[in-house]
Amino acid sequence: MSYGKIGQPLGRIEGPAKVTGEAKYTADVLLPGMIWGKVLRSPLPHAKIVSIDTQEAEQMPGILAVLTAKDLPDLLTGRLVYDMPVLAIDRVRFIGEKVAVVAAEDPDMAEDALASIDVEYEEMPAVFDAHEAMKSEAPLLHPDYRSYAHAPQKFFSDIPNVHSHVTWKLGDIDKGFALAKRVFEHTFNTPAVHQGYIEPHASVVAIDPDGRVNVWISNKMPVRARELLADVIEIPEERIVVHLAQIGADFGGKGSLMDAPLCYHLAKRTGRPVKMVMTYTEELMAGNPRHPTSIFLRTGVTEEGQIVARQAKVVFNSGAYAAFKPVPFVNIPGAKDAAGVYGTPHIRIDAYSVYANCVPSGHFRAPGDLQVNFAVESSMDMIAEDLGLDRLEFRKQNLLKDGDWVPGGPQLEEVRVAETLAAAVKASSWNQPKSQPNRGLGLAVSHRLIGTGEANTQLTLEEDGTIQVLTPVPEVGTGAHTILQQIVAETLFLSLDQVRVETASEIFKTDSGSGASRVTYVGGQVVQQAAGELMKLILAAGAKGLGCAENEVVFEGGRVVHSESDGSLSLAEVAKMGGDGKSALRVKKSLNLSEGPPMTTFTAQVVELEVDPETGQIRLLDVVTAHDVGTIINPLGHQGQIEGGLLQGVGFGLIEELRMEDGQVSTLNLGDYKLPNIRDIPPLTTVLVEEELGPAPFHGKAIGESSITPTGAAIANAVYDAVGVRFHDLPITAEKVYWALQQHSGGEG
Amino acid sequence: MTHTIRLNVNGKEHTVEVPSRRLLIDCLRYDLGLTGTKEGCSVGVCGACTVLMDGKPISSCLALALFADGKEIVTVEGLAREDRLDRVQQAFIDYGGFQCGICTPGMVVTAKALLDENPDPTVDEIKEWMMGNLCRCTGYYKIIESIQGATALEPGGE
Ligand code: FES
Ligand code: FES
Numbered sequence: 001m002s003y004g005k006i007g008q009p010l011g012r013i014e015g016p017a018k019v020t021g022e023a024k025y026t027a028d029v030l031l032p033g034m035i036w037g038k039v040l041r042s043p044l045p046h047a048k049i050v051s052i053d054t055q056e057a058e059q060m061p062g063i064l065a066v067l068t069a070k071d072l073p074d075l076l077t078g079r080l081v082y083d084m085p086v087l088a089i090d091r092v093r094f095i096g097e098k099v100a101v102v103a104a105e106d107p108d109m110a111e112d113a114l115a116s117i118d119v120e121y122e123e124m125p126a127v128f129d130a131h132e133a134m135k136s137e138a139p140l141l142h143p144d145y146r147s148y149a150h151a152p153q154k155f156f157s158d159i160p161n162v163h164s165h166v167t168w169k170l171g172d173i174d175k176g177f178a179l180a181k182r183v184f185e186h187t188f189n190t191p192a193v194h195q196g197y198i199e200p201h202a203s204v205v206a207i208d209p210d211g212r213v214n215v216w217i218s219n220k221m222p223v224r225a226r227e228l229l230a231d232v233i234e235i236p237e238e239r240i241v242v243h244l245a246q247i248g249a250d251f252g253g254k255g256s257l258m259d260a261p262l263c264y265h266l267a268k269r270t271g272r273p274v275k276m277v278m279t280y281t282e283e284l285m286a287g288n289p290r291h292p293t294s295i296f297l298r299t300g301v302t303e304e305g306q307i308v309a310r311q312a313k314v315v316f317n318s319g320a321y322a323a324f325k326p327v328p329f330v331n332i333p334g335a336k337d338a339a340g341v342y343g344t345p346h347i348r349i350d351a352y353s354v355y356a357n358c359v360p361s362g363h364f365r366a367p368g369d370l371q372v373n374f375a376v377e378s379s380m381d382m383i384a385e386d387l388g389l390d391r392l393e394f395r396k397q398n399l400l401k402d403g404d405w406v407p408g409g410p411q412l413e414e415v416r417v418a419e420t421l422a423a424a425v426k427a428s429s430w431n432q433p434k435s436q437p438n439r440g441l442g443l444a445v446s447h448r449l450i451g452t453g454e455a456n457t458q459l460t461l462e463e464d465g466t467i468q469v470l471t472p473v474p475e476v477g478t479g480a481h482t483i484l485q486q487i488v489a490e491t492l493f494l495s496l497d498q499v500r501v502e503t504a505s506e507i508f509k510t511d512s513g514s515g516a517s518r519v520t521y522v523g524g525q526v527v528q529q530a531a532g533e534l535m536k537l538i539l540a541a542g543a544k545g546l547g548c549a550e551n552e553v554v555f556e557g558g559r560v561v562h563s564e565s566d567g568s569l570s571l572a573e574v575a576k577m578g579g580d581g582k583s584a585l586r587v588k589k590s591l592n593l594s595e596g597p598p599m600t601t602f603t604a605q606v607v608e609l610e611v612d613p614e615t616g617q618i619r620l621l622d623v624v625t626a627h628d629v630g631t632i633i634n635p636l637g638h639q640g641q642i643e644g645g646l647l648q649g650v651g652f653g654l655i656e657e658l659r660m661e662d663g664q665v666s667t668l669n670l671g672d673y674k675l676p677n678i679r680d681i682p683p684l685t686t687v688l689v690e691e692e693l694g695p696a697p698f699h700g701k702a703i704g705e706s707s708i709t710p711t712g713a714a715i716a717n718a719v720y721d722a723v724g725v726r727f728h729d730l731p732i733t734a735e736k737v738y739w740a741l742q743q744h745s746g747g748e749g
Numbered sequence: 750m751t752h753t754i755r756l757n758v759n760g761k762e763h764t765v766e767v768p769s770r771r772l773l774i775d776c777l778r779y780d781l782g783l784t785g786t787k788e789g790c791s792v793g794v795c796g797a798c799t800v801l802m803d804g805k806p807i808s809s810c811l812a813l814a815l816f817a818d819g820k821e822i823v824t825v826e827g828l829a830r831e832d833r834l835d836r837v838q839q840a841f842i843d844y845g846g847f848q849c850g851i852c853t854p855g856m857v858v859t860a861k862a863l864l865d866e867n868p869d870p871t872v873d874e875i876k877e878w879m880m881g882n883l884c885r886c887t888g889y890y891k892i893i894e895s896i897q898g899a900t901a902l903e904p905g906g907e
Contacts, residue, residue: 012842015841019838027787195885198787198797198849199789246850249848249849280792477847643887643890643891647888669792669794670790671790677889678889678892679880
């Protein structure tokens with residue numbers, strides 16, 4: 001099928017604003033009389049607050065307000081479960097928790113004042129490791145967690161500090177293991193990693209004289225943010241306006257209120273607009289990183305190498321609060337992929353989300369998927385080797401097929417994993433003889449179900465004949481607005497410059513925002529449907545104007561044409577006539593998809609690398625990433641998602657770790673917390689296995705969370721192939737490789 | 750203690766009163782309202798705050814405003830001329846050299862300095878020069894393509 005606007009490699013509609021510096025992010029909002037807020041954070045992982053003395057700080061020059069929990073309503077907040085105070089109430093639970101806030105004429109003054117706030121703490125026993133926290137003698141972080149608003153009753157647990165225990169099952173796990181000839185057990189661990197967006201969280205609040213609360217916030221879900229804010233500041237939603245600014249990337253990490261409630265309280269106290277911008281150090285100590293995870297797998301295999309049973313226990317270190325988890329079961333969805341891309345008749349997966357005295361964890365692109373995929377795909381290689389099977393053949397033999405079920409997902413149709421895997425292998429040097437010592441190849445495969453949720457839009461035919469598309473989804477960097485423009489233009493047979501995408505949050509009541517690879521699927525469908533309805537209105541109004549019946553007109557060359565008389569009207573003319581003669585032609589539409597399509601998307605990667613045995617340094621020689629894709633709406637944006645995700649996967653595999661010791665993050669700036677830089681990029685080959693059968697508009701599929709997932713495992717498998725050392729922990733840093741090689745060779749060399 | 754400094758920013762003279770510890774980035778963003786220059790890491794690692802001082806890229810988050818007294822500064826706002834984007838800016842749009850755009854002001858300013866010095870850089874030279882600019886969105890592939898693409902365009906802007 002060929003389209004006009006769909007499939008074009010288009011530059012971003014917001015491009016000129018972004019390359020000239022005109023694009024406004026939250027931290028760029030400057031308001032007359034604006035002042036600055038800064039928070040004092042806890043230096044202890046677990047302690048009672050005995051007293052806070054703010055007197056001296058209050059007297060300092062330029063200080064306009066100092067607030068502690070006593071000055072705020074006694075309320076908790078969170079993206080779903082409300083378990084986190086705005087400022088610590090009586091007790092701190094992690095190093096970096098907010099204890100007091102200061103407003104000052106400038107940020108330096110605010111910073112100075114923080115140093116003179118005197119907090120007396122009484123230390124309490126703390127627990128940092130999730131497994132330790134699950135033991136009966138562990139200190140309880142939230143003895144009353146069952147009473148928190150929106151706590152997921154169905155998933156409560158009697159295990160200490162476990163605030164959510166979710167189970168996914170297929171078949172009968174005991175029967176599965178009874179069928180198995182061999183049973184394998186493996187354990188893997190992955191650390192906390194930060195989303196690494198370059199824009200730290202920022203919030204601005206300005207209260208109008210009539211009490212209307214204006215909010216700017218680095219948050220990808222403005223409609224939800226308004227709802228959450230209304231609850232925690234006790235102001236009705238109708239009196240809150242969330243103004244949409246650009247977002248300096250999200251990657252799942254920008255869905256909370258962060259400092260917005262504090263900005264509000266300071267603004268209320270001082271009568272001035274208040275801005276708070278986290279420093280990157282605050283981001284690293286108190287952002288909402290990917291969950292540190294431990295994954296235990298038990299796998300039952302028949303004599304013929306068929307996987308018949310998979311049991312998984314996935315333990316997520318939730319940190320001190322569950323407040324950054326947005327899903328209703330308050331756990332991490334990626335755990336459900338613990339059987340990987342392999343058709344397994346008997347599955348039982350248990351996911352535990354556990355409180356501990358560490359920075360609260362949140363969502364990061366493909367939450368849980370990376371951790372679990374690293375475990376599953378590493379274990380595939382280990383099992384194959386143990387059984388004396390080829391690791392590619394062992395995988396092929398077990399791949400998902402049409403009609404198979406995946407845990408927490410639908411019965412699958414159009415399964416294209418075999419093709420995707422074959423394409424990755426073919427584009428790599430997999431079938432060539434091993435070239436040199438210390439070089440190795442690794443392979444990993446993943447899948448991702450397409451996200452569901454709610455999306456909204458409003459389309460208006462404007463007087464000048466252009467279409468205004470209103471969306472409550474801000475542009476987080478994924479190119480969502482450009483895609484929505486393409487879909488509307490395609491559906492209405494218009495040129496791109498006749499379609500303007502604008503953001504507005506206040507006209508929509510609820511919305512899931514951007515995330516879970518849902519924008520193209522749900523957001524795309526809602527604008528496509530709205531555009532279809534708008535076209536009907538345009539034809540009806542045009543027919544009326546031309547004095548003929550609706551079925552006698554067509555839309556051609558941007559005009560409503562009455563073919564018999566050759567009379568026609570431009571869109572601007574139709575717009576002036578309006579729907580019923582006065583109101584504008586407008587369609588407001590909402591779409592709520594609670595069930596996903598019976599389809600998933602596959603990714604297969606092959607990594608070739610070289611290990612320097614002297615230093616342990618790993619050099620990526622070649623990466624092939626193959627994707628099962630539908631119609632690609634914007635190839636430029638699509639490839640950008642693949643490349644960006646892939647390098648984050650490389651970071652996860654080789655570089656990144658938010659190092660913590662006794663709850664204290666030690667990588668506290670971007671010099672210590674290393675993000676991949678331009679010299680870390682591997683030679684990359686992308687293979688698109690295309691077929692026009694996706695569920696999104698024009699048969700598109702999702703791509704945002706695909707390429708990041710298998711990279712860590714593919715690297716680990718390649719390292720093993722190169723030097724025979726199996727890593728059960730990520731990242732595989734040069735230092736770790738060096739020591740492992742020392743041990744491996746018995747300390748020589 | 751405050752000082753009076755004179756800056757030429759994007760061709761315009763400014764006289765600003767600043768306290769000794771005022772950083773150049775804050776002077777640009779808040780005293781002059783030029784918020785195109787972004788702050789990411791605040792420690793000289795990410796390059797989001799890059800501006801040109803007398804033609805050379807520097808991290809404005811590390812420089813004191815005083816240090817720029819009497820100097821010529823070019824920020825991202827100073828690259829385009831009227832409606833005409835600099836070729837680096839145009840290429841970043843055409844080749845998809847950004848997603849969220851927060852790193853972009855620093856990227857295009859740094860890349861412009863590169864092409865001013867080396868009109869036809871190799872990929873390795875691009876990597877070497879751009880090493881101090883982090884981008885979390887793009888994976889850098891399209892940034893390299895953008896810079897290479899820019900070399901084929903007419904130098905626009907100024
Ligand atoms: S903000 Fe200056 S280098 Fe990062
Ligand atoms: S485009 Fe987002 S950090 Fe570079």
